[in-house]
Each structure stands twice: as C-alpha cells, then as structure tokens.
Amino acid sequence: MPTTRTTFPNKVKVIENIFIPLADGTRLAAKVWMPDAPGRFPAILEYLPYRKRDGTRTRDQGMHAYLAGHGYVCVRLDIRGSGDSDGLIDDEYTVQEQLDGVEAIAWIAAQDWCDGQVAMIGISWGGFNGLQIAARQPPALKTIITVGSTDDRYATDIHWVGGCLSKDNFDWAATMMAHNDLPPDPAIVGERWREMWQARMEHQYPWIIHWMRHQRRDDYWKQGSVCEDFSKITIPVYAVSGWADNYSESVPRLLAGLSGPRLGLVGPWAHSFPYDAAVKPDIGWLQEVLRWCDHWMKGRATGIMDEPMYRVWMQDSVPPQTCYLERPGRWVGEDSWPSPRIEMRQMSLNPHGTLGGAPGTGKAAICSPLWVGAGAGEVGRYGEDAEWAGDQREDDGGSLVFVTEPLTEAVEILGAPLIKLTFSSDKPQALVAARLNDVMPDGRSTRVGIGLLNLTHRDSHEHATALEPGKTYTATVEMDDIAHHFPAGHRIAVSLSTTYWPIAWPSPELATLTVHLGASHLVLPVRPPRAEDAALREFDPSEEAQDTPSISHPSPELHPRRVVRDLLSGKITVDFPRWTYVKEMPDISQTHASTGVARFEIIDGDPLSAVTYTDNKVEIRRPDATITHHSKGSMSCDATHFIIDMELVLHEDGKQVFAKSWHERIPREMV
Numbered sequence: 001m002p003t004t005r006t007t008f009p010n011k012v013k014v015i016e017n018i019f020i021p022l023a024d025g026t027r028l029a030a031k032v033w034m035p036d037a038p039g040r041f042p043a044i045l046e047y048l049p050y051r052k053r054d055g056t057r058t059r060d061q062g063m064h065a066y067l068a069g070h071g072y073v074c075v076r077l078d079i080r081g082s083g084d085s086d087g088l089i090d091d092e093y094t095v096q097e098q099l100d101g102v103e104a105i106a107w108i109a110a111q112d113w114c115d116g117q118v119a120m121i122g123i124s125w126g127g128f129n130g131l132q133i134a135a136r137q138p139p140a141l142k143t144i145i146t147v148g149s150t151d152d153r154y155a156t157d158i159h160w161v162g163g164c165l166s167k168d169n170f171d172w173a174a175t176m177m178a179h180n181d182l183p184p185d186p187a188i189v190g191e192r193w194r195e196m197w198q199a200r201m202e203h204q205y206p207w208i209i210h211w212m213r214h215q216r217r218d219d220y221w222k223q224g225s226v227c228e229d230f231s232k233i234t235i236p237v238y239a240v241s242g243w244a245d246n247y248s249e250s251v252p253r254l255l256a257g258l259s260g261p262r263l264g265l266v267g268p269w270a271h272s273f274p275y276d277a278a279v280k281p282d283i284g285w286l287q288e289v290l291r292w293c294d295h296w297m298k299g300r301a302t303g304i305m306d307e308p309m310y311r312v313w314m315q316d317s318v319p320p321q322t323c324y325l326e327r328p329g330r331w332v333g334e335d336s337w338p339s340p341r342i343e344m345r346q347m348s349l350n351p352h353g354t355l356g357g358a359p360g361t362g363k364a365a366i367c368s369p370l371w372v373g374a375g376a377g378e379v380g381r382y383g384e385d386a387e388w389a390g391d392q393r394e395d396d397g398g399s400l401v402f403v404t405e406p407l408t409e410a411v412e413i414l415g416a417p418l419i420k421l422t423f424s425s426d427k428p429q430a431l432v433a434a435r436l437n438d439v440m441p442d443g444r445s446t447r448v449g450i451g452l453l454n455l456t457h458r459d460s461h462e463h464a465t466a467l468e469p470g471k472t473y474t475a476t477v478e479m480d481d482i483a484h485h486f487p488a489g490h491r492i493a494v495s496l497s498t499t500y501w502p503i504a505w506p507s508p509e510l511a512t513l514t515v516h517l518g519a520s521h522l523v524l525p526v527r528p529p530r531a532e533d534a535a536l537r538e539f540d541p542s543e544e545a546q547d548t549p550s551i552s553h554p555s556p557e558l559h560p561r562r563v564v565r566d567l568l569s570g571k572i573t574v575d576f577p578r579w580t581y582v583k584e585m586p587d588i589s590q591t592h593a594s595t596g597v598a599r600f601e602i603i604d605g606d607p608l609s610a611v612t613y614t615d616n617k618v619e620i621r622r623p624d625a626t627i628t629h630h631s632k633g634s635m636s637c638d639a640t641h642f643i644i645d646m647e648l649v650l651h652e653d654g655k656q657v658f659a660k661s662w663h664e665r666i667p668r669e670m671v
Contacts, residue, residue: 008069010035029084049082062544109140154221163454165505173208174614242269246380278383284540308333359518373500392445415525430511433500451479502600506607
C-alpha cells in the first residue's frame with residue numbers, strides 16, 4: 001500500500017462539481033482539485049465514463065489531490081451520457097467522445113485558474129482517449145500520460161486476440177451494460193435526474209452487438225487506433241503498463257511508432273496505476289508524474305528525459321502459480337526502442353520434441369482437446385485472484401511441445417517472441433495458441449508468453465482467407481512482449497495447441513494442424529547485459545494523498561474462481577467472479593452494492609457447445625431512492641452464427657420501472 005501523505009507545498013481546494021458547457025448545449029460534469037493559492041496553474045485532465053461522483057470517488061482523491069498539492073489543477077471529467085454529464089453514451093472511444101474532449105480542454109485552458117496548459121492522464125479508457133485526443137492536436141494539450149492503454153483497438157484490447165474472439169469481449173460488454181443505465185445524482189443535477197435516467201434506460205443497448213458485427217480489422221476498429229497514423233501525435237507521451245496487464249505490448253509499439261519526445265515504462269504490475277499496484281514492487285509513480293509534468297509544463301530540470309527511453313522490470317524465473325502478489329526481478333533500460341542491442345535468436349522446432357540445434361526434418365500433428373486453456377487465467381489481470389496460468393504441464397498434455405536442453409548459461413529476453421510456423425490444416429478454419437514456457441529442473445513449467453492466431457488471418461486481419469485442407473502455409477504468431485530471465489539449468493519450451501478455451505473462442509470444427517519440423521522456428525528477442533542498468537535512478541517509495549473515506553461491508557459469496565470438469569459428460573465450466581462488493585460512502589450518504597459472475601462452458605469434443613454467461617447486479621442506495629440494475633446475458637454459437645441473448649430489468653425502491661430483452665444472430669466471419 002502507498003504511504004498516505006498529508007502535507008503538500010499547496011493546500012488543496014476541492015470543487016465537488018462544475019459543468020463544462022459544449023457548443024451543442026451539452027454539459028459535462030467534472031470534479032476539480034486545485035491549489036488553494038492565487039495564480040494560474042497547469043491543468044491535468046482525466047476523462048472517464050465510470051462516474052466521478054460515486055464510481056471512482058474513493059480512488060480519485062489519492063491521485064488528484066496529491067498532484068493538486070504540488071501545483072496543478074486536476075479535473076476528473078465524466079464522459080457524455082455517464083455519471084452526472086448530459087447526453088447519452090453510444091459506445092467506447094467514439095468520435096463524439098473525442099470531440100467533446102477537445103472542447104473540454106479548450107474550456108479548461110481558458111479558465112482564470114489555468115495557465116493555458118493542459119495535460120491528460122489516465123489508465124485504460126482514460127489512457128485510450130488521451131492518445132486519441134492527442135492525435136486531434138488541441139492547441140492547449142501539451143502532453144499525455146497513458147497507462148494500460150493501446151494504440152491498436154483490434155490487436156490489443158478486450159475484443160480480439162490475433163483475430164480470435166477474446167473471452168473478454170462479451171464479459172466486458174456485460175460489465176458496461178451494468179454501468180450505462182445508472183442514474184445521475186440529484187444532489188448534482190437536481191430534479192432532472194429522473195428524466196436523464198429515463199433517457200439512459202431507453203437508450204440502453206448491448207455493445208456486444210456492435211462489436212460482433214465487426215469481426216475483422218475494419219474501419220470501426222481503425223477509428224481511435226492511433227497506430228493508423230502515429231505522426232498525428234506530436235506532443236510528449238509517457239506510456240506505461242505492466243507485464244501482467246493486457247496492454248503491455250502497446251508501450252514498445254508507441255515508442256517505435258512515435259517520433260516526438262517519449263518514454264516507456266513497464267513494471268510487473270497488473271491493470272493498475274504503478275503507485276497502488278496489486279503486484280509488487282510498486283513505485284513512487286505520482287512523483288514520476290510530477291517529474292514528467294514539471295519538465296514539460298513548468299520547464300523544470302527534473303532529469304527525467306536524461307533517463308533511458310524504455311525502462312522495464314526484468315522478471316526473474318518463478319515457479320508456476322495462479323496468483324502473484326510480487327514478482328522478483330530488477331529494473332533495466334534501453335536508450336532507444338527498437339533497440340539495436342536485441343538479438344533475434346532463431347531456434348528450430350525439431351523432431352522428437354527438441355527445440356534448437358540444427359534444423360531437422362519431419363512433421364508432427366496436433367488436434368487439441370477443448371480443455372486446453374481452462375486453467376489459463378485472465379487475458380488481462382487486476383491482481384489478487386487466480387488470474388495467472390498455472391503449471392503448464394497440464395495444457396502440455398494436449399499440445400505439441402518442444403524443449404531445449406538445460407541451459408548452460410542464463411538467457412534474458414526483452415520483446416515479443418515469435419513463432420514462425422510452416423503448417424497445413426485438415427479444416428478450412430483453425431487457430432493456433434503458442435506458449436513460451438520456463439521449465440524448471442524438477443519439471444514445473446511456468447508460462448512466460450502467449451500468442452494466438454486465427455489462421456484464416458495469417459496474411460491479414462482485414463481480409464480473412466479460408467485454409468485449403470492439406471495445403472502448406474506459413475504464418476507468424478506474435479506473442480505478447482515480455483522481459484524474462486531464464487536461469488542456467490532451466491529449459492525453454494514452446495507449446496502449440498489448436499484450442500485455448502475460454503481465452504479464445506474455438507473454431508467451428510476441431511482441426512488437426514500438421515507442423516513442418518525444421519521449417520518452423522521460435523524467434524527469441526535475447527537481451528545482452530547492460531552495465532548501465534546498475535546505475536539506474538531508483539524510484540521513490542509509493543505515496544498518495546488521503547483517499548475519500550469509505551466503509552467496506554461484507555458482500556455475498558458467489559461463485560469462486562474455479563474450473564469444474566464433469567468427467568462423464570465432458571462438460572468444462574470456468575467461473576470468473578466479477579465486481580462483488582458493498583461500499584458505503586459516508587460523505588455523500590450513499591452505499592453501492594455489486595455482484596457479478598462470468599461463466600464459460602464447453603463440452604469436450606464439441607466446439608459448437610461453447611457458451612458464455614454473465615449475470616450482473618448493481619444497487620445504489622441513496623437517501624431519496626434505491627436504484628437496482630440487473631442484467632443477464634449469454635453468447636453461444638452454431639456453425640454459421642453467434643447467438644446473443646440479453647435481459648435487463650431496472651427497479652426503483654423495489655418497483656420495476658423498465659425491462660427489455662435482446663436476441664441477435666450474427667454471422668460468423670471465419671471466427
């Protein structure tokens with residue numbers, strides 16, 4: 001936990017709500033922290049749909065009050081149609097959202113408490129739209145700090161993984177559905193709250209339907225993907241993520257693609273700010289934010305731009321386990337990225353399951369059971385639960401496995417491992433999951449990297465092409481970027497499977513892949529030692545301002561994080577608990593309660609039996625009313641379509657006020 005700091009160079013004044021007017025008459029609601037001192041100050045904007053009044057209330061204060069105490073005006077802004085803002089929200093990362101952000105920045109810069117300079121900071125959604133708005137080049141926006149975000153909405157987000165349908169696609173759509181029709185607070189918007197709430201109910205729509213109608217990398221995903229034209233971002237960018245997060249590979253891509261001033265930082269963290277990380281070590285991240293903003297907005301010599309462009313946590317080898325609260329390792333740096341120091345070392349997939357040595361000849365075939373991947377954990381992690389993949393020997397039982405001899409000396413990697421595959425398939429549609437594992441001398445196997453590829457996307461994510469059974473093809477499977485130390489005496493392993501449920505939705509038919517040995521390779525990004533790493537500046541200890549007070553009450557126990565296999569029917573059930581809490585916020589006299597579960601089921605041998613279920617309930621208890629949202633959904637499939645069913649019921653003080661259901665059949669496009 002970060003240390004709570006109570007004294008700062010400036011006293012802090014908090015404005016619970018101001019409305020930022022837009023040209024179309026819409027008002028966006030914002031909370032403001034500012035120095036209680038005369039003068040004008042640079043502003044830092046965080047722009048989210050997660051309800052600043054009550055949704056992120058107990059998290060916002062620690063960061064924004066801290067920064068305000070050091071001479072910045074911090075603005076936490078609700079996106080149009082969310083929280084206490086006017087209007088309606090249609091989807092994530094829309095053009096309207098970005099244009100509203102541009103207007104808001106101009107308004108902030110023109111206030112008598114702002115010196116005309118604005119920065120953006122944010123994690124996840126707030127990191128995404130920081131990049132997107134930077135690409136629109138509002139004059140007052142001077143820099144952005146983007147954490148746990150992406151430059152490519154198709155390649156690196158919760159929707160698609162290597163052209164395969166991600167488990168998080170439906171799950172996250174259900175989570176957002178549980179947010180999008182919640183009412184504003186009458187203490188902020190007055191008597192209009194009920195009219196605004198009614199409009200949100202009637203506008204509610206499952207976003208999964210949008211997303212499933214775009215199964216390839218089309219214009220829908222290109223919009224908001226700044227990798228389409230990196231040159232549009234000209235201001236300084238600080239990109240940050242963690243190896244346990246879903247978005248770590250975006251950091252090196254941003255460093256490689258941008259041409260302006262930039263830094264990249266990747267720690268061992270999950271999806272969190274680095275000062276309050278579930279996976280240790282955390283760092284004095286808010287001090288780093290000040291060093292960055294003081295350099296670019298106050299002209300102070302903080303030394304931050306004298307440090308390596310890319311700084312990462314080189315993770316030590318650890319035994320496999322499903323939850324890590326700390327990852328041992330050390331900080332290392334590269335002066336540029338891509339780094340000319342990285343050696344791309346090729347190792348052949350050879351006969352008899354050997355990896356490396358002179359290329360051999362032969363073929364090896366695999367048709368994986370559908371239980372491969374059941375214990376793979378989450379795509380992206382928040383920490384403190386069974387979210388990591390366990391011992392890889394279980395999944396290896398349904399995979400092709402290639403293993404080196406014990407290493408005679410340690411090997412360290414930094415970058416994205418690749419599998420160069422030469423193969424044929426007996427079906428027109430197939431996928432491949434490639435895992436890079438660290439095998440200990442006693443046989444325990446820890447997953448280091450994972451990459452997936454829908455093999456109909458082998459040439460392009462925009463234009464899928466069916467496989468001709470028996471024909472030989474080549475494809476490259478790119479794993480997530482990683483920094484890892486393989487010790488001497490350990491072995492490096494590659495595992496290939498044709499299924500990885502529930503991380504990836506299975507192909508319509510179980511396919512057998514035949515891998516051409518000797519012609520298929522692992523390419524490892526080997527990093528040589530760098531003497532300067534020993535002199536890297538140490539990070540300060542983590543600290544924050546005093547959080548807004550809250551009281552956590554006991555919450556109902558739902559499904560634990562578990563995998564259940566019915567050995568008679570072959571049915572496999574994978575449960576993920578979601579957003580279960582009861583939180584009281586005494587300063588606004590509200591209590592919020594939430595329960596949720598995502599369940600993934602499949603019957604071994606039948607890929608068309610795959611189904612995802614979600615069940616989310618949110619309750620807001622205010623002095624004037626108790627509001628309850630309850631939504632349930634499922635996504636299943638047949639050979640030609642995905643089938644989506646959603647049900648929504650809303651109550652006020654126990655009385656039903658709205659209900660709606662949806663049923664959609666969406667054609668499968670080689671997924």
